[in-house]
Amino acid sequence: MKKSIAVLGLGAIGRLIFNDLTKTHNGKIFLLGRDVKKLKKLSKGKAEVRSADVNDIASMVKAFEGIDVVIHSVHHEYNLNVMIACLKSGTNYLDLGGLYHYTKKQLQLNQTFHRAGLTAILGMGAAPGITNVIAGYGSQFLDSIDNVEIKIGNIDKSTYLQSSPLSNTYSIQTILEEFSWKPAVFINGQMHFIEPLSDREDYPFPRPVGSKKVQSTIHSELATLPYSLKAKNVSFKIAFDENFVNKIKTLNKLGFLSEENTKEISTEILRQLPKAVPEKIEQYEIIRVILEGKKSGVKKIINLDVHVKGENETIDKDTAVPASIAAQMIVKGKITKKGVFPPELIIPEKDFFKELSKRKINVFLNQKVML
């Protein structure tokens, strides 16, 4: 049985995925990207390095040869390119999300992947990813679902040797898109697109996160969950630090994020900012999904919380770990469905939760920890 997994793109999350694979994957690992020299250095002898450019499908087809699963951790605008390369090379595919609009397009490749005998899992990080899986898991306890509420919040009590002016933990490009694209909200069986930042409100997360201001942002959970779960209402809200929001708002108001070209330059300027250098990491994230519906004619609420503790490692591992787990499930034959799927329709939940808990990410069903 072939057992090779490749990480395409070694950005912040790609590196964490690689890190998890080196600790847990009993098979070959490949690192793929444009800068082979950099990849070699990052590989520390634990992976084979190949050159691949997400703008160049032929280069990817060549690089994917003999690889079972590619985890695509470059920006989502390349999702379709990488999927096409996977179809040509006969490789299974995983990504970290498609910010709704890309996901919609990617789902159209379902038949093609199915015919090719390949599996593609879309949005296999924390959110989307863990959110989808727990929502899917919770839905089994209900006959019909009225509301699906997703809420993400975190707290950072780390001490820093050097702080960053914009303490973003994931791709600044993605964040700027989340702040400027209209969020999708599914209300009464219909998709609505509202103004970005228009619905910020306080939300009481369980301790230690506490009350945080959450807002709707465009997210790929909305592209699949309403239909997978046959829910009437689905919303996704995530907490952003007030200071952070104000800074982005300022840039937006001044016109730095308006036109495509201007936004691109602004993004590049923000990428130059010094990264925060932590002295001691103490972070905590809570991913919450609340399902409201009926069971045997009685109103019922299912609450799923995932607690992610970041001690001496950042909570961003929760975006990397699910991709690593799912890729390993594919190579181990635990996932056999062929086609293009969102996580809620393909991930064996209990096995997935077990793997999460090994990595100190715990799932709570109605406040009780699950193993």
Place this chain on the structure above:
Amino acid sequence: MKFDFVVLGATGEEGNIASKDLLNSGYKVLLCGRNKDKVKHLLKDKKARFAYVDLSDVNATAKVLKKSGANIALNCAELRWNIEAMKACLKSGLNYLDLGGLQEMTIKQYKLDNEFKKKNLVALLGCGSTPGISNVMANYAAERLDSIERIDLGFAWDSNIKTFVLPYSFESIVHEITNPAIILKDGKLQKATMCEFEGVKSFMKIGPQKTYCIVHSEVFTFYKYFRKKGLKNVHYWAGFPEHSFKVIETLIELGFGSSKPIEVKGKTIKPVEFSRDVLKKIERPKDYKETEDIWVKVTGMKNNERKIIEMGCLVETIKGWEDAGSNVDTGMTISIMGQMLHEGIINEVFGVTAPEISVPPKPLFDELIKRGMTIYLNNKEFV
């Protein structure tokens, strides 16, 4: 056409204001810059023409200057081009005026003093609001004292609508805020903490405002010219309204004021220049009005008694100049001083000089008042 004036950087905001003021006063003006579109409205005036000038090319600039037939060039470009503009004037034999060079550039500019003297040319530095009006007011006050010990000066402004409008050159603002301030303390020029908060001061028609100590060219020229009168301390205070300062701080913090080039899709871009272009596109909202106070406070002795003389120039949005807000005080002033030189009101003291010793106060104040500004002497309107 033989021109009376050449305006370098006529395409910028201050260049536009200066050019319009010169044209309104009946002069023939050659408008220079790189982008003709930005002076289109001024070219409707038959006394105006456009010439392409890239200040990085001194020889080509000198040729344009020479061909213009004018005697005087007003440099309204970004201050980093001051030396190139001066060299072009030396080459072509034109007198030179500019809007200031903060501390660093001003010192470099004074090194060209001998060359200007040799050619019997005047280089008058810092002819805007501050430096400019502030220097002349300081001189007016200094002349009324036997000795002077201390000068405090600065600006403060606010707008009726608290929305961000670029108050003046973004490059200058970034320079002022991210470089250590220079102050004159106990007779010595010394570096002070960069943009240190100096407390809240109250200003005429503006009210209380936070002030910051920033680098400015007056500290250097006052020291140069008033030292013999005993001057030992000069302190520059910049007042920004909170809504504007916060935005500027955020932009600088997020790297939008950086001069370090970055690559975007194969193109090299300087963040500060990119930001300037984005910010310049912000339009002043309807009914947006600005008020600015340019002020000096001179402390010294008169007849063996300690005396303080305060002067101020109050600028509000002027009818017909709504697009320029309170920035009129900078562009109009260089135009007025240029005209004073043209008309022989400014004595031709050759070499590199500054308004506090070259520009007679009364005629300048008269012209400013004529244009709708108000001059105050010890809180009383100056007539």
